[in-house]
Amino acid sequence: MSSVVAGPSTQPVLEVRDLRVSFEVSQGGFRAKRQLLRAVDGVSFTLHRGETLGLVGESGCGKSTTARAILRLVPSVAGRARVNLREDDGPPEWHDLLGASTSQLRGLRQHVQMIFQDPYASLNPRMTVGSIIAEPMQIFRLGNRRWIEENVEKLMREVGLDPRLKRRYPHEFSGGQCQRIGIARALALDPKVIICDEPVSALDVSIRAQVLNLLVDLQRRRGLAYVFIAHDLSVVRRISHRIAVMYLGKIVELADDHHLYAEPLHPYTEALLSAIPIPDPEKERARKRIALSGDVPSPTEEFAGCPFASRCHKVMPHCSEVMPKLLEHRPGHWASCLLHENDAAGAPQKSDAASSPQ
Amino acid sequence: MTDTLLEVRNLRTSFPTRDGIVRAVSGIDLTVARGASIGIVGESGSGKSVTNLTIMGLVPSPPAVIEADAISFEGVDLLTMRESRRRHLRGNRMAMIFQDPMTSLNPFLRIGEQLTEPLLVHGKASRRAAKDRAMTLLREVGIPDAERCMRAYPHQFSGGMRQRVMIAMALTCEPALLIADEPTTALDVTIQAQILEQMQRIRQEHGTAIVLITHDLGVAAGFCDEIHVMYAGKIVEEAATDDLFAQPRHPYTEALLRSVPRLDDETKAEFLPIRGAPPDLSQLPPGCSFAPRCDYRLDRCERVEPMLEPVEGRDSRRKSCHVDITRTQPVAANSTEESVP
Numbered sequence: 162m163s164s165v166v167a168g169p170s171t172q173p174v175l176e177v178r179d180l181r182v183s184f185e186v187s188q189g190g191f192r193a194k195r196q197l198l199r200a201v202d203g204v205s206f207t208l209h210r211g212e213t214l215g216l217v218g219e220s221g222c223g224k225s226t227t228a229r230a231i232l233r234l235v236p237s238v239a240g241r242a243r244v245n246l247r248e249d250d251g252p253p254e255w256h257d258l259l260g261a262s263t264s265q266l267r268g269l270r271q272h273v274q275m276i277f278q279d280p281y282a283s284l285n286p287r288m289t290v291g292s293i294i295a296e297p298m299q300i301f302r303l304g305n306r307r308w309i310e311e312n313v314e315k316l317m318r319e320v321g322l323d324p325r326l327k328r329r330y331p332h333e334f335s336g337g338q339c340q341r342i343g344i345a346r347a348l349a350l351d352p353k354v355i356i357c358d359e360p361v362s363a364l365d366v367s368i369r370a371q372v373l374n375l376l377v378d379l380q381r382r383r384g385l386a387y388v389f390i391a392h393d394l395s396v397v398r399r400i401s402h403r404i405a406v407m408y409l410g411k412i413v414e415l416a417d418d419h420h421l422y423a424e425p426l427h428p429y430t431e432a433l434l435s436a437i438p439i440p441d442p443e444k445e446r447a448r449k450r451i452a453l454s455g456d457v458p459s460p461t462e463e464f465a466g467c468p469f470a471s472r473c474h475k476v477m478p479h480c481s482e483v484m485p486k487l488l489e490h491r492p493g494h495w496a497s498c499l500l501h502e503n504d505a506a507g508a509p510q511k512s513d514a515a516s517s518p519q
Numbered sequence: 520m521t522d523t524l525l526e527v528r529n530l531r532t533s534f535p536t537r538d539g540i541v542r543a544v545s546g547i548d549l550t551v552a553r554g555a556s557i558g559i560v561g562e563s564g565s566g567k568s569v570t571n572l573t574i575m576g577l578v579p580s581p582p583a584v585i586e587a588d589a590i591s592f593e594g595v596d597l598l599t600m601r602e603s604r605r606r607h608l609r610g611n612r613m614a615m616i617f618q619d620p621m622t623s624l625n626p627f628l629r630i631g632e633q634l635t636e637p638l639l640v641h642g643k644a645s646r647r648a649a650k651d652r653a654m655t656l657l658r659e660v661g662i663p664d665a666e667r668c669m670r671a672y673p674h675q676f677s678g679g680m681r682q683r684v685m686i687a688m689a690l691t692c693e694p695a696l697l698i699a700d701e702p703t704t705a706l707d708v709t710i711q712a713q714i715l716e717q718m719q720r721i722r723q724e725h726g727t728a729i730v731l732i733t734h735d736l737g738v739a740a741g742f743c744d745e746i747h748v749m750y751a752g753k754i755v756e757e758a759a760t761d762d763l764f765a766q767p768r769h770p771y772t773e774a775l776l777r778s779v780p781r782l783d784d785e786t787k788a789e790f791l792p793i794r795g796a797p798p799d800l801s802q803l804p805p806g807c808s809f810a811p812r813c814d815y816r817l818d819r820c821e822r823v824e825p826m827l828e829p830v831e832g833r834d835s836r837r838k839s840c841h842v843d844i845t846r847t848q849p850v851a852a853n854s855t856e857e858s859v860p
Contacts, residue, residue: 219707219708219709219710220678220707335796337796365562365563365734365797366562366734366736366775366778366779367562367774367775367778367792367793368792368793368796369778369790369792370778370779370780370790370791370792370793371790371792371794373780373790374789374790374792377789377790392707392708394708394782395737395779395780395781395782395784396780398780398782398784398785399780399784399786399787399788399790419785422782422785432709433708433709434782435712436708436709436711436712437708437737437782438711438735438737438738438740438741439737439740439741439781439782439783440736440737440739440740440764440776440779440781441740441764441781441783442740442741442760442761442764443761443764444783445737445740445741446741450712450716452712452713452716453709453713457677457707
């Protein structure tokens with residue numbers, strides 16, 4: 162079978178280091194004490210050109226907030242996120258996203274675009290499809306009217322929409338087509354990175370495959386890098402080169418797709434994988450499901466040890482006391498679990514660059 | 520099967536709208552035996568929810584037009600039944616749980632009040648006995664601190680806990696039939712696994728028949744003994760779960776199974792979508808509704824509507840298709856562009 166996912170290059174395009182986002186929330190009554198909710202608690206990863214990094218986890222694990230913080234749609238309290246604007250394979254030209262001024266940020270956002278979950282809610286219902294796709298090009302003054310007009314038609318063809326429909330409004334399109342419009346808008350500025358936040362979750366299964374194929378196809382043609390946020394691990398497996406599993410604001414495991422599914426190191430990844438139904442009754446009966454007890458704890462809780470300890474099926478006595486570190490246990494395979502901490506390849510290192518997943 | 524609980528013959532539910540008559544369900548037969556677990560699988564708009572809401576008597580008519588040759592439940596005809604008697608059945612002998620537990624629970628009432636309500640309304644228990652029963656049920660669906668749960672309000676719970684409460688509520692009167700409409704779709708996968716397991720246990724222990732409505736073929740594969748696949752308001756294929764997944768006989772079932780990426784599939788092969796989009800239910804084509812998207816289409820398919828007929832002479836396995844897809848090569852799809860709205 163032909164492989165559709167092209168191999169990524171080694172040139173990094175997006176680097177996130179120790180990203181932290183927290184919100185002040187009050188829980189309970191009117192005068193309740195304000196608490197700190199750590200939505201993203203020290204997330205680091207590097208994304209390469211032409212690569213898809215899957216970001217998975219259950220609701221509330223901070224995967225969407227991570228994406229939003231990179232684009233500064235929510236303020237982050239600490240960390241770094243930078244984008245490499247170098248076109249060729251030469252030394253990277255890093256531009257800081259989190260420290261950029263408002264006008265600088267605007268320029269940088271041209272290179273990092275986003276596709277949202279709800280295809281209807283993310284399109285202005287009063288604008289025609291043509292003007293929705295043209296708007297980013299007008300804002301960035303990429304060309305004159307004629308040029309923009311032509312580009313809109315080109316983009317529509319590229320995402321599989323008939324350019325004759327450009328004067329129609331979003332409500333005249335189906336969910337799958339609206340998502341194509343959203344993709345065309347994201348492509349309008351010729352970005353290097355597209356952050357896809359659950360791009361197919363709202364679509365029916367038969368339509369889902371159409372949109373996923375389009376994303377893969379665009380990546381191959383344009384060398385795009387994706388951060389692909391989803392809760393459906395079956396989809397993520399097919400589309401991603403590497404996958405990061407998040408739990409309560411932290412990446413608990415990061416590996417290439419083969420190792421993550423075949424030999425998961427973190428008990429949470431194991432449980433997550435075992436819970437996903439497979440459309441094959443015989444396999445379903447033969448599978449052993451790891452039952453997690455209880456719910457995800459509140460992210461306002463303070464943890465001295467591993468945040469997963471309360472639900473873990475492999476919990477050890479010291480798990481709730483010692484915080485595990487995200488360490489590289491095999492080349493490219495990172496996990497934060499005390500079970501494996503002793504056999505990690507090399508002792509934990511102090512330097513930021515060395516101890517962050519590349 | 521002799522011990523039939525629910526029997527539906529040629530059910531049709533349609534909604535007159537400004538743009539014409541929307542035929543949400545157009546001719547469904549469904550037989551549910553006591554203690555069975557039946558899956559109804561389909562995409563949004565396939566009529567799976569409307570079918571079950573109609574069976575529950577929860578589709579207001581008018582405006583909806585409901586017609587059927589027969590709907591009988593425990594041997595009683597539901598079609599001609601007065602609303603007051605119907606209400607006596609609902610929540611008592613037949614119960615339903617919905618996708619979104621938050622919108623199905625009353626935010627102003629404590630869980631305990633909502634849980635005991637069915638028993639009190641149906642006059643099945645005293646206040647005290649109802650409370651005991653509610654607590655037992657909460658423990659049964661896996662809520663550890665039942666006492667505290669009874670006094671809590673819905674907003675104090677997570678989605679998974681709320682869905683457990685919903686299940687407990689549906690079970691209070693020990694119904695013979697439980698219709699679960701996408702009960703785990705709004706939940707995370709680890710919680711989904713817990714809930715499905717809980718429901719399976721309840722079915723085994725109480726002999727409750729469960730009709731599970733889902734779009735997730737994986738969920739249906741693990742939960743149901745028998746599956747009905749719906750498309751555009753009709754059942755296009757029905758079979759025992761193992762048979763259906765081993766060899767789908769309807770082109771839609773086959774295409775649906777192929778389009779879903781599987782966790783155990785390590786290839787990076789292209790996704791195989793179904794081209795086009797489902798039909799407009801107010802303008803259904805004269806022949807097979809799936810014909811415009813079908814890779815096996817014959818000329819006849821666009822003119823003559825196929826009937827749901829037994830495959831290989833077995834009554835448990837039926838499909839509505841003119842083509843024997845096991846002996847026919849699909850015609851290569853040459854147009855992948857989506858249809859113009």
